[in-house]
Amino acid sequence: MPDSTLQLPIATHTLANGLRVVLSEDHATPIVAVNLWYHVGSANEREGRTGFAHLFEHMLFQGSEHVGANEHFELVQRAGGTLNGSTWLDRTNYFETVPAHQLELALWLEADRMGRLLPAMTQEKLDTQRDVVKNERRWSVDNQPYGTWWERLPALCFPPEHPFHHSLIGSMDDLSAASLEDVAEFFRTYYTPDNAVLSIVGDFEPQAALAMVERHFGGIPRGVGRPALPPMELPPRFGSWRREVVEDDVAAARTFLAFRVPPCGSDGWYALALLASVLGLGEGARLPRALVREQRVASDAGAFTFDLTKGADLLICDVTARPGVPVSTALEALVAEVERLRRDGVAPAERERALALIEASWLLQLQSAGQRADKLSQFATYYGDPRRLNDELARYRAVDVAALQAAAQRWLGEDNRVSLSYVPKPAAQEAA
């Protein structure tokens, strides 16, 4: 491998209450990142409560026993730090990067809300955050061109009973139905030290940091055990080509073509991640080159994996047609590139190009202490071992061109496709 080999120092500890702690020192800059992953996301929501995991994430910024509403934000910013949280299908993360001498403040804030959230929860706060989230939904989904793809595509790709089928941001009705009792139950079930990973990256001394962690998190009781998710396993392929066409308030057509592929991080997945890069990462990838540069049917074309580690992942190609170009033209051109890949395979130089870009993007991401901490929490949560981060690039490199073609033939065929196409509404009339 070139000089992008990375050997991060990674140490792990587990507290008596089950909290897993990952430490990675880096003394180059006097800052430290604190990152908590809770192994819960929209997949864990019960029927009639879509969007609740994300609404709950908002509630975690509304204070805890010793922290006032919105004070979490204020204290971290006053300390000179940055912070946020995010919710995904099967995890929720909370993170701050602070000047190194403020590490204990960040840990105390996270511990107070892990250990003592409920005394601060009120109906008024819930009502406010419910409306904030409804506005988030309007902003990111309902009032955005193509914005509904986030819920339409998973709904097409996962069967109705599957935990990844339903909307992450949630329906307006379900958001309205969420109650304080739901908050308490969700908190007691999932926000427990044994369902979390705490990563600390940056300028700290391990013994001192561990003592702080023990001091603030050690007294939080273990949970009673989270309920298992319903079965996540799926047939290896969709079994057919499902198609949906949606009229939207858009200037140009866009099509998503999804394939069901092995779970992210499994042995078979790395070939698909490389194929996604061959197809859609960078201007020199096949889709941008063929559809944007040569055929001039698209203004934008890419491909990526959704990175789901449970049940099955998705490889998704997305192509935005040039204004006036019919969506069928864009989709045909996209499919032709997929078929060419299946028929002719990948040239060694294309594999090298994809590897070089993947390696570089890892290296660039890992410049940031916050991103490093997030990756460590991710690997500890999904794979049970954050040290695997140091081997990750070798897993991509182990895939040769023969394996790439075999994966293309196995996973990218007609019996394993979902297409979701957005087309402009016929001449939307405008109020005078």
Add this chain to the structure above:
Amino acid sequence: MSRTVNSAVRPSPGAVRPYQFPETAETTLPNGLRVVVAPMRRLPIVTVLALVDAGAAGDPAAHDGVAALTARTLAEGSGALDGAAIADRFEGLGTSFDASADWDSTVARVTVTPSRLEAAFSLFSQLLRAPSFPAADVARRREERLDDLAQLLAEPRGLADIRFTGFVYAGARYGRPIGGQAASVRRLEREALRAFHAAHYGPRTTTLFFVGDITVDAAVALAARHMGDWTSSAAAAGSAGVVHATMRPESRRTRIVTKADAPQSELRVGHVGVARSHPDYLAITVMNAILGGLFSSRINLNLRERHAFTYGASSGFDARRGAGPFVVSTAVKSEVTDRAVQEILREIDAMRAAPPTVAELSLATEYLAGVFPIRFETTAAVAGALAGATVHGLGAEWFRTYRDRVQAITVEDVHRAAQEQLDPARLLVLAVGDPATIGAPLEALGHGDCAVVSATDDPTEDA
């Protein structure tokens, strides 16, 4: 292990650890090319950034968008290489060539591991010096710009941004997008790009920054090897299009850009702001942090946490060589559009009416000073900051003294900045939304003349 810890007690901070912004060394090659090197040894990464004094404010008349299109077409051909071959070469090195124009300059960038630096920089310098602008690729890039514009205008946020600046800077270059509007973009032929490149890209208008895992000597030698023999009579594009702060709209007014059935209104409230060179720039920055720059700012806490009108609301001053806009931005549920506007106007008035509290001031200054090292974790961030300092003539001292100067700002400074830089009598209120829902309530607010305009009929388009 002790269990006597009192969880109610907030931990006090440890000892502050010293931070220093990366040291820089500056050299000028005999041909006039400036080279700035900032070694950072954290990871095997180097960012090379070329700053060219060729911003959109210097676009020739009737050629809006030429600076931007020139930058975007640099990598479409040079010598025997076509655009596809260039993309392949950079991507094979695990990087990409990224060039774009802003109001004040054009910036080209590549970030790469040290072992691939020579190969990447060799091609990088060739593209800056001798791009061939093939006619077919110029045409394609031009069409891409037109497609982007169509997409932006179909999107409530893009539409709001474009129409807001169009109204605020009516007739001036700042009122039209950096990349140009459809009419001017259609006029941009290969010859216009070649002429712009020849006039403004040269050793005397360019500063090269090397940031990351490289020594000063190695960087200067590399620059000399590939760009030391670059000669050109190019001169700075200048700033004919910059706007001075005196140019503000005559009076307050309200504009509704029609988006029928919109569930939300995209709101923009603001006016012409200040240039980056304004002597009160730091006080203005702190004032804005308190008003709408931080999550815990007055506007965000009011609109989001108190009223739940929105997912988020913020304000900003876009400081350029000329007076960029001051704007409050948010998206609110349609039914509360008038009340949201009222709250924004109220917060602007309150900011002027009295100095902030000491707690508000310290939140802003402690944040800005403390977050400083976090902003500069990456080689690309440091290179970008150094380039910005060069554009505005700030010098390396700016970074060394920044934190002390921010912490010296007083409540009186903030109050003065608010009184001088916020001008309620001249605020434009713009909403992209459904006139059927928001028209009458907004008109009833009485914020100046209120008019509904079409989304497609843009008065700045004929420029």
